[in-house]
Every structure is written in structure tokens, then in C-alpha cells.
Amino acid sequence: MNILFVAAEVYPFSKVGGLADVLGALPKALSERGVNVKVVTPGYGVIDRKRFAIKRTPYFFNILLGRDRFKCPVSMFKFTDNANLEIYFIENEYFFSSRGVYTDLDGNPYTDNPERFVILQKAAMSLLFTMDWQPDIIHCHDNHAAVIPVYLKELFPHLPELKSVKSLLTLHNVAYQGIVPHDKKYMFGLPEKLFRFDKLMMWNGAINPLKAGIICADAVSTVSKTHAQEIMSDEEISAGLKDVIVSKKEPVYGILNGVDYNEWNPEKDSFIYENYSINRLSGKRKNKLALIKEMGLHESIVEKPLLGMVSRLVEQKGIDLILDSIDRIMVLDVGLLILGSGEEKYHSAFEKVIEHYSGRIYIDFNYNNPLAHKIIAGCDIFLMPSRFEPCGITQMYSLKYGTVPIVRKTGGLADTVSQWNGKEGTGFVFNDFTTDAFLKSVTEAIRIFRKRDVWNKIIHNGMLEDFSWEHSANEYITLYEELKKNET
Ligand code: ADP
Ligand code: GLC
Numbered sequence: 001m002n003i004l005f006v007a008a009e010v011y012p013f014s015k016v017g018g019l020a021d022v023l024g025a026l027p028k029a030l031s032e033r034g035v036n037v038k039v040v041t042p043g044y045g046v047i048d049r050k051r052f053a054i055k056r057t058p059y060f061f062n063i064l065l066g067r068d069r070f071k072c073p074v075s076m077f078k079f080t081d082n083a084n085l086e087i088y089f090i091e092n093e094y095f096f097s098s099r100g101v102y103t104d105l106d107g108n109p110y111t112d113n114p115e116r117f118v119i120l121q122k123a124a125m126s127l128l129f130t131m132d133w134q135p136d137i138i139h140c141h142d143n144h145a146a147v148i149p150v151y152l153k154e155l156f157p158h159l160p161e162l163k164s165v166k167s168l169l170t171l172h173n174v175a176y177q178g179i180v181p182h183d184k185k186y187m188f189g190l191p192e193k194l195f196r197f198d199k200l201m202m203w204n205g206a207i208n209p210l211k212a213g214i215i216c217a218d219a220v221s222t223v224s225k226t227h228a229q230e231i232m233s234d235e236e237i238s239a240g241l242k243d244v245i246v247s248k249k250e251p252v253y254g255i256l257n258g259v260d261y262n263e264w265n266p267e268k269d270s271f272i273y274e275n276y277s278i279n280r281l282s283g284k285r286k287n288k289l290a291l292i293k294e295m296g297l298h299e300s301i302v303e304k305p306l307l308g309m310v311s312r313l314v315e316q317k318g319i320d321l322i323l324d325s326i327d328r329i330m331v332l333d334v335g336l337l338i339l340g341s342g343e344e345k346y347h348s349a350f351e352k353v354i355e356h357y358s359g360r361i362y363i364d365f366n367y368n369n370p371l372a373h374k375i376i377a378g379c380d381i382f383l384m385p386s387r388f389e390p391c392g393i394t395q396m397y398s399l400k401y402g403t404v405p406i407v408r409k410t411g412g413l414a415d416t417v418s419q420w421n422g423k424e425g426t427g428f429v430f431n432d433f434t435t436d437a438f439l440k441s442v443t444e445a446i447r448i449f450r451k452r453d454v455w456n457k458i459i460h461n462g463m464l465e466d467f468s469w470e471h472s473a474n475e476y477i478t479l480y481e482e483l484k485k486n487e488t
Contacts, residue, residue, distance in 0.1 A: 001480060003030065004135035005039040006124045006145035008117065009101055010087060011263075013047045013077070015369070016101050017312055018257065018393040019141060019172050022223070025260035026476065029469035031084035033477065038133070040124040042116065043075055043089030045098035052077050054089060061126040063092075063119050066186040070094060072123045090123040107341060114180045117144040118187050125151055134161065136484045139476075140169045143178030146213025147188060150200065153216040154190060166483040169217035171252070172390055174231055175239045175316065177210035179203070211244050218483055220245065221253035223391035224412030228254030230388070237388045237410075253479055256415060257391040258469030264373075264397045271373035276402075278463045281456070284377065284402050291378030292335070295362040301335035305449045307442075308379030308403065310372045310394050313342030313350075313365075318385035318408060318433070323349050325435040325442075330357055332446050337375050338363040377401045381445055385430075385438050389413045399426055399462035404455075406441050408433065416467065420448065426462040 009015055011024030027037040047054070059074035070092055077087040091097065095116045103109050110116065125148065128135070140148045149167040156162045184207060185195040194200045195207065203211045214220050222228050231238040232246050245252060262268075266284070267277045273290035276283025289302050297306075307329070311317045322329075322338075323346070329336070336357075338350065350363050364371060372394075376382065382398035384407045391412030395405040399417070405427040407413035417427040428441040449455050 001034075001137075001477070001484070002036045002133065002135045003027075003038075003480060004124070004128065004138045005037060005141070006121065006138065006148060007039065007041055007141035008120070008144040010039055010041045013052065013087065013089075014041065014044050014101050016367075018391065021260070021393050022172070022257050023141065024263075025258060025469055026473060027085055028082070028260070029258065029473035030476065031082055033473055034084070035477065035480075036084050036133075038086050038088060038131075038135070040088045040090065040120070040127060042096045042101075042120050043091040044096050044101060046100045047089070049075075057088070059088075059127060059130055061123050061130075063122045063126070064189065065115055065118065070119060072119065072126075074123070074127065088127060090120055092119060095119055107344065114178065114184055115187055117178065118147065121145060121147050121151070122189065124148065128162075128165075135165055137480050138165060138167045139480075140167060140213065140217070142170070142172050143176055143210040143213070145169075146178065146209045146217075147190075148213070149216035149218070150190065150194075150209075150212045154194065154200070164484075166218040166486070167216070168219045168221060168479065168483060169213050171210075171214075171220065171222040171231070173316075174210070174222070174237075174241055174390070175388075177203075177208050177239065177241070179209075180207045182207060211241060214241065214244050214248070218486070219250060219253065219479065220248060221255055221479070223255065223257045224415045225254035225256065226414045227388075227390045227411035228252045230411060255472050255475045255479070256412060256467070257393055257396075258472045259393065259396045259400065259467045261400070261468055264376075264400060266377055266401050269373055269377065271370040272377040273374065276377075278402070278460060281402060281459070287374065287378040288380070291337070291374050294374070295337055296359070297335050297337075297362055298359040301360065304334055305332075305381055305446050306335040306337065306379045307381045307383055308336075308375045308398075309338045309340065309383045310375055311338075311340045311342075311384070313340040313346040315343075316387055316389070317342075318387050318438075319346050321385045321433065321435055321438045322383065323353070325439050326353055328435075328439055329442055330360065332443065334360075334446065336361045337379060339366075339368060339371050339375055341365045341367055376403055379403050380449060381406060381442075383442075384408070384413060385433075386410055386413060387433055392416070395427075396465075396467045399465050399467075402459040402463050404428070404445065404458050404462060406430075406438075406445055408438075416465075420458050424461065426458065426465060 009020035011020040389411040
């Protein structure tokens with residue numbers, strides 16, 4: 001089986017959020033199960049080409065956006081220990097080199113993001129025509145790759161070499177749809193008729209690539225079973241696309257993300273201060289102490305509950321709940337560490353809060369992968385009060401690190417964390433998106449934290465959970481096989 005992945009982020013080359021984690025792990029897990037995988041992604045300037053020994057290939061495309069032609073050489077990374085997996089980087093001097101993934105250093109989205117991801121998709125199509133290799137499935141991820149199913153259905157439906165190629169569109173985040181004004185239609189290279197009033201590419205007077213991709217893809221999936229149900233039934237969570245989603249012949253597949261336990265494992269994590277395991281939890285306390293020192297918190301916090309969060313600071317993540325309840329949380333005599341970047345309004349709101357709690361709160365607004373590992377290892381409690389969460393990966397990391405999650409019952413959070421009921425459970429789960437419901441869970445967690453035996457039992461339950469990719473990779477293989485069998 002041959003699968004071509006197209007995505008905007010691939011760990012360890014480029015990363016903003018969990019999409020990168022998935023693209024760093026799922027292709028690997030598939031290729032270890034005999035699937036031949038090629039991944040196509042932009043060659044951003046931030047990628048460390050020397051470190052990864054990324055090499056130029058003979059492939060070179062002139063990609064058209066309207067009348068303008070952009071030169072796109074293709075580079076490649078080959079794994080020395082895995083002949084079944086290759087990563088292809090689409091290079092372009094103007095759109096990708098000397099730039100990051102979606103935003104500049106101040107967090108402002110690049111205004112030409114729509115052009116950048118159309119370039120990615122057109123180059124992926126060109127690669128398909130040029131390589132001496134044909135995929136059974138093109139697995140497209142999010143709006144950045146959602147026009148590929150449209151190209152397959154609308155531009156090349158009769159090409160014999162593409163006739164048997166199927167597309168799967170995975171929705172990691174339906175809230176980002178890649179919407180652009182109608183006057184950008186020239187860049188897609190699609191027939192004019194698709195941009196008329198209520199036609200395929202259009203949505204409320206603008207071009208909506210994700211909507212068109214959902215319609216054209218042979219199958220659509222998302223990253224947890226609960227979120228699949230949510231986007232088929234809840235207008236708000238589907239960000240307006242519910243009717244489009246349910247109009248598909250097949251329901252949306254929900255396949256839970258996994259965890260790459262080679263990267264996220266307290267027993268061998270090289271970023272944390274000391275390795276530890278379920279049988280040697282003293283190492284977790286050493287991580288807490290070292291983290292408290294490094295972040296400049298009062299040493300007394302080592303005896304108190306230390307709450308942590310590693311997250312994009314955007315509305316989705318329930319940052320408003322944290323801000324609205326922060327004074328009432330701090331009254332509970334805790335420490336708080338937040339690592340995250342995102343919307344400016346949240347940065348400035350947090351900056352004001354820090355002034356009142358010096359030595360008890362530390363907030364880092366950078367992107368810092370080693371610190372993410374240290375926080376997930378060193379804290380006692382991990383906060384994830386999301387408004388909606390397609391899957392969420394950090395709560396699964398925190399379970400493995402014995403850091404008890406408090407999550408809202410939504411999407412993948414509902415599928416991966418179970419409420420402690422006195423005997424069983426891995427964390428604390430609240431239902432309503434209100435400060436009262438959130439605070440009730442925080443208070444309950446802190447009360448139980450002081451009963452060491454009970455707390456250790458919850459930690460153990462979480463550390464014993466297994467969210468490795470094995471199960472999900474097999475689910476994807478079954479889905480690929482079904483798609484391959486289906487006649488269009
Ligand atoms: P999302 O993809 O919605 O951001 P996930 O929980 O799926 O949420 O994945 C988030 C990923 O991004 C995790 O690997 C987390 O460690 C990482 N991450 C988020 N913010 C930061 C940050 N500021 N520094 C380092 N890693 C971060
Ligand atoms: C998105 C979602 C997150 C998910 C990640 C990877 O960014 O917000 O819930 O875990 O994609 O699928």
C-alpha cells in the first residue's frame with residue numbers, strides 16, 4: 001500500500017501544534033507496518049537543513065499562481081533506518097525560505113498564507129505526476145491540503161494514472177478553513193464555474209477550501225470518535241460546516257491520535273531533569289524541584305500542588321476560563337506554570353496577572369519544546385479546559401508523565417481522560433464551560449492531592465494508559481484498504 005501525506009507541519013522539521021506531532025508519528029507507525037509513505041510539506045526557512053541532512057532532489061516545478069510563475073525545487077529527507085518513509089520539502093525562495101510556518105516572529109499570520117498553501121498543493125500534484133510511484137490514497141491534512149481532493153475530482157477525473165487514487169481528508173481543526181476572498185480565485189487554477197455564487201469553492205460569498213475538500217474527498221475523518229460525533233451534530237463546534245459534513249454519503253471517521261512514546265516517555269526523555277518511571281516516582285519529585293528552581297518560583301511550592309499548562313493561547317483552549325478564575329485558583333495555595341503563545345489579548349491579560357503573584361506564577365510566551373517536556377514532567381496537575389478539542393495530545397502526554405489532567409468533557413479529551421470516582425479514573429473531567437464547573441474540578445483535585453495514597457493511585461492509573469500509535473495506525477490501514485476497494 002502506498003500513501004502520500006500532504007500537510008503544513010511535520011515534527012521534528014516544523015511544528016506549531018499537535019498536527020506536527022501526528023505527522024511526525026503516524027507516517028512512521030504506518031511505514032513500520034509495511035505501508036510505503038511519502039510526506040509532502042513546505043521547506044520553511046526555519047527548518048534546520050544541516051542537522052537533518054536534507055538534500056535536493058532532481059524534481060523542480062514551475063508553479064503558476066494566475067500569471068505568476070514560482071520556481072519550486074524539491075528537497076528530501078530519507079530515514080537511515082526506514083526505507084518505507086520519505087519526507088519531501090517544497091522549496092520556494094519567495095514564499096517559504098527565511099520564514100516560519102504560519103506567522104512571523106510577533107505571531108502575525110503571513111498575509112500570503114493562502115498562496116503559500118496553494119503552492120504546496122500544486123507542487124504535491126506535480127510531484128505525483130513526475131514521480132515513478134503512485135499512491136493508493138492521498139491523505140490530506142486540514143485546510144492546507146484540502147484542495148487536493150478538489151483537483152482530483154474536478155481537474156483530473158479522467159486521467160488513467162489518477163483514476164484509482166483516492167483521497168482522505170483528516171480534519172484536525174475544522175475552525176481553520178483557509179477562507180479567502182472571491183478575488184483570489186485565480187490562484188487555485190480551477191474552472192471559473194466552481195467560483196460562482198453557491199458552487200463548490202464558495203461559502204457565504206467567499207472561497208472556502210476546507211468546505212470544498214470535505215465535499216470532494218472520498219472520505220473524511222477527524223481525530224477522535226467524540227469529535228466526529230460533535231462535528232456531525234453541533235453547528236458551533238463544526239464551525240458552521242455541520243450540514244456540509246453530514247451531506248457526505250459516509251459519516252466522518254473518528255480515529256484517535258496516538259502518542260509517540262519514543263519522544264514522550266519519562267523513562268527516556270532527554271529533555272527532562274531526571275528520568276523516572278511508574279516504579280520510581282521519586283524522580284518526578286526531582287523534576288518538580290528543578291523546574292521550580294529554573295522558573296524562579298518559591299521553593300515552598302515543592303510541597304504544594306503545581307499546576308501546568310502547555311498550549312497555544314487561543315480561544316479554543318479555554319484560556320478565558322483560566323483568566324476568569326485565576327484569582328480563585330491562586331487562593332487555593334498553588335503554583336502555576338504556563339508555556340504558550342498565541343493571541344495578543346491573552347498575552348497582555350496574563351502579563352497583568354503575573355504582577356500580583358510573583359514567585360507563584362511563571363508564564364513563558366515562547367515556543368520551547370524542551371520546556372514543554374519539563375513542565376509536563378515537573379507539574380502535579382495539567383490544565384486543559386478547552387472549549388472544543390478535536391483530540392488534544394498534551395493530556396495524553398501528561399497521563400504518561402504522572403501529571404494528573406483536569407479537562408473539559410469535549411472531543412478527544414472526553415475520550416482519553418476519565419473522571420476519578422474513588423476507585424478508578426485518570427483525572428478530573430468537567431462538563432459545562434463555566435468558571436464554576438472548572439473551579440469545582442480544580443478544588444476537588446487539590447483536595448485529593450493532599451491524600452498522598454489516593455493521589456498516587458490516580459497517577460498510576462494514568463501512567464498505565466496506553467495511547468501508542470499501534471491501534472490508530474491499524475485503524476487508518478483498515479480505512480485505507482476500504483477506500484482502495486471502493487469504486488468511485
Ligand atoms: P493543538 O494542536 O490544538 O495546539 P495538541 O494538544 O494536539 O493541541 O498539541 C499541542 C502540541 O504543541 C503539543 O506537542 C505541545 O507540547 C506543543 N506546544 C504547544 N504550545 C507550545 C509551546 N509554547 N512550546 C512548545 N510546545 C508547545
Ligand atoms: C489540532 C487540534 C488538536 C489535535 C491536533 C492534532 O490542532 O486542535 O485537538 O490534537 O490538531 O490532531
